[in-house]
Amino acid sequence: METLAEKTREFLIELDNIDFQFIIFFLSREPIEPDDIRDRLKNHYKFEVECGKAYFAFLKNSDLPLAIRKKCIQKFVNLFEDGVFVN
DSSP states (O other): OOOHHHHHHHHHHHHHHHHHHTHHHHHTSOOSSTTOSSOOGGGSEEEEEETTEEEEEEOTTOOOOHHHHHHHHHHHHHHOTTOEEEO
């Protein structure tokens, strides 16, 4: 049985993989953070673990395509069966 910390680590790795999978999309956009050379998936979501429960949401100003959103949600739901996705 995976611990919450292990699931969290795995989820963040999966999000990095999604970021890389859609690199062309992110390269075509202006960076949001001054230290970035391109836009990043991390600029479009909020993920936190609080009181033993995982929460995931896309930021209100995010304009991610549906394909990217679906992949993120799928990874979240697969790892955190009792997690909360806020739409």
